[in-house]
Amino acid sequence: MKNTTLLIVDDDKDLLTAVQILLRPKVKKILTESNPENLRAILEREKVDLVMLDMNFRSALNSGNEGLFWLREIKNKFPQTAVVMITAYAAIDLAVQSLKSGAADFIVKPWQNEQLLHTLTEALKQQKPSSPKVGKIIKTNNPIIGNSAIMEDLQYKISKIAPTDANILILGENGTGKDLIADAIQQQSLRKNKAYVKVDVGSLTETLFESELFGYKKGAFTDAREDRKGRFETADGGTLFLDEIGNINLQQQAKLLSVLQNREVLPLGSSQPVPIDIRLLSATNVPLTQLADESRFRKDLVYRLNTVELKVPPLRDRKEDIPLLAEHFLNQYQQKYHKDLQGFDSGSLQKLKTYHYPGNVRELQYSIERAVIMVEGDEIREHDILFSPIEQKQETTPFTSGSKNLEAMERRAIIETLQKNQGNISKSARELGLTRAALYRRIEKYEL
Numbered sequence: 001m002k003n004t005t006l007l008i009v010d011d012d013k014d015l016l017t018a019v020q021i022l023l024r025p026k027v028k029k030i031l032t033e034s035n036p037e038n039l040r041a042i043l044e045r046e047k048v049d050l051v052m053l054d055m056n057f058r059s060a061l062n063s064g065n066e067g068l069f070w071l072r073e074i075k076n077k078f079p080q081t082a083v084v085m086i087t088a089y090a091a092i093d094l095a096v097q098s099l100k101s102g103a104a105d106f107i108v109k110p111w112q113n114e115q116l117l118h119t120l121t122e123a124l125k126q127q128k129p130s131s132p133k134v135g136k137i138i139k140t141n142n143p144i145i146g147n148s149a150i151m152e153d154l155q156y157k158i159s160k161i162a163p164t165d166a167n168i169l170i171l172g173e174n175g176t177g178k179d180l181i182a183d184a185i186q187q188q189s190l191r192k193n194k195a196y197v198k199v200d201v202g203s204l205t206e207t208l209f210e211s212e213l214f215g216y217k218k219g220a221f222t223d224a225r226e227d228r229k230g231r232f233e234t235a236d237g238g239t240l241f242l243d244e245i246g247n248i249n250l251q252q253q254a255k256l257l258s259v260l261q262n263r264e265v266l267p268l269g270s271s272q273p274v275p276i277d278i279r280l281l282s283a284t285n286v287p288l289t290q291l292a293d294e295s296r297f298r299k300d301l302v303y304r305l306n307t308v309e310l311k312v313p314p315l316r317d318r319k320e321d322i323p324l325l326a327e328h329f330l331n332q333y334q335q336k337y338h339k340d341l342q343g344f345d346s347g348s349l350q351k352l353k354t355y356h357y358p359g360n361v362r363e364l365q366y367s368i369e370r371a372v373i374m375v376e377g378d379e380i381r382e383h384d385i386l387f388s389p390i391e392q393k394q395e396t397t398p399f400t401s402g403s404k405n406l407e408a409m410e411r412r413a414i415i416e417t418l419q420k421n422q423g424n425i426s427k428s429a430r431e432l433g434l435t436r437a438a439l440y441r442r443i444e445k446y447e448l
Contacts, residue, residue: 001121005029005047009036009070010054010086015109019052022113023120036070043078050124052107055087055098068098075102082123096157096308108164144177144184145328146321150313155184161308162188169245169305170283172312175362175433178283181312182241191279194238199231201252202244203437209252211268214259220269232265232276239279244437245305246286250298257301280305315357315364322353325361329368330380339372347382355387359433363388366430388433389417411446414439418448 004027008019016032023030033042036057042048051074055067067085074083085098085106098106104123107116144155161168162185170178179198186196204212211221215230232240248256259265260280264273282305284291291297315322326344334341344352348371357363371384414432421427429439 001026001117001124003028004049004124005031006050006052006120007031007033007042007046007048008052009033009039010052011035011057012054015086019116022116026117036066039070039074040077043074043081048078048081050082050084050120052084052086052120055085068101071098071101071103084119084123096160099156099160106160144180145325146318147324148318148320150318151321154181154310154312157310158184159188161185161310163190165190165279166307167280167305168282168307169302169309170281170312171288171309172283172285173314173360174285174438175360176312176314177361178285178312179241179243181310182243182281182283185281186239186241189239189279191238195235196239196241197231197235198241198243200243200435200437202247203440204248206249206252209248210255213256214265215267215274217267217269220267224269227267230265230267232259232278233267233274235278236276237278239281241281241283243283244285245282246284246291246297253298253301257298257304260301260304282306315360319353322364323349325364326352326368329365330372333369333372337372339375340378341372341375342379344380345382348380348385351382351385359388363433366433369430389413389431407446410442411448414442414446415448 006023006027006029008016008030009032010016011034013034016034020030020032031042031046031048033039036053039051043051053067053070053074057066067087071083071085074081079102082104083102085103087106087108105119107119144151144158146152158181168185170181172178172181182198186192199213201209201213210216211228211230213230213232215228215233216224218224218226259276262273263277264275266273286297288302288306288309291302292299315325323344326349330341330343333339352364352367359366367385367387368380370386371380375381375384414428417428417431421431425436425439429436432439434442
């Protein structure tokens with residue numbers, strides 16, 4: 001840092017002054033500029049090592065993502081100059097895009113001085129000519145398994161977004177591991193040593209929704225024998241993870257929106273609101289386009305939930321991760337079932353790699369568990385690998401006029417699996433690649 005020439009480009013003069021005061025003793029030279037249109041002239045005149053660049057300006061392009069434009073200008077003309085973007089929570093999605101365009105890092109306003117110094121120091125250490133940051137992995141103890149390019153990119157985004165307090169909406173198909181993504185965010189957040197509360201809101205009935213999330217006072221209803229904190233209050237100071245958020249109805253959405261807007265909850269039976277301080281993570285398998293449908297989901301709530309959105313890829317889009325995942329699950333279930341296996345033969349690995357996995361990682365996991373339980377030799381062979389019966393049913397059933405109805409096929413598969421397992425919900429859910437809550441909802445839906 002002591003030999004660094006730093007250029008700060010921001011139209012907030014107070015910010016320029018504050019950064020100058022902080023960094024003047026730390027660096028060789030500080031330059032400031034409020035108009036990004038003067039960037040090229042400054043960089044041609046001065047040998048600048050590092051640029052701190054705001055994402056948005058009140059003048060110049062005035063397009064909402066000016067920072068990306070000027071970043072590309074810098075990297076095209078002066079590729080060896082490191083750039084750290086300055087952003088606010090509302091523009092974090094743009095800041096993540098900036099990493100793909102060559103930014104070394106970004107810093108979120110308002111920042112802590114130590115965090116700013118650390119970010120600038122690391123940006124200088126990592127500085128390489130024309131070296132974009134796509135695919136860079138921050139090594140952590142997070143639970144995500146996978147070294148494919150798409151998963152490296154996801155993990156890098158997590159490493160940048162997790163330390164902020166931005167609300168994050170995690171999107172992905174059933175079985176992709178959205179809960180593990182939430183766990184990884186929590187482990188890398190500034191609230192990692194605080195409360196971490198998970199709620200499957202999709203399984204809460206309308207009557208339980210308020211009492212579980214917002215709490216209640218003694219006497220609020222018949223069985224309310226004592227005061228009880230809701231999940232929001234329990235997570236105060238920490239992180240709240242709402243899973244299956246796309247399954248709540250419009251009335252529940254209105255109540256949730258009120259809490260997020262006012263940052264306070266009103267327990268049932270109380271007239272005194274309770275202030276809350278939480279970082280909110282949400283997950284759903286409902287596509288964002290469907291969430292934006294006002295007849296199904298309030299658009300104003302969508303905006304509250306996804307300051308940043310993360311998309312978890314289906315397993316079919318990262319097949320190079322299948323051997324790594326399979327080995328992980330093999331080790332896990334060998335220990336659980338006290339087996340000593342040598343691994344997979346070439347036939348079983350080929351079968352695993354060529355299957356399309358409608359049930360995603362969860363389906364792979366249960367297939368490996370079944371194989372470990374049923375294997376008779378000292379390694380997993382091709383005939384030991386069996387996949388979800390609900391998906392097999394869809395593949396092998398002839399498409400007559402009666403079987404084209406997907407709901408009818410699903411209902412038939414659930415009935416057959418329940419009969420096979422003598423009504424055991426847990427076992428049936430595992431074979432179908434569903435959670436217990438999801439299976440219960442389908443049983444209710446089909447009146448089984």
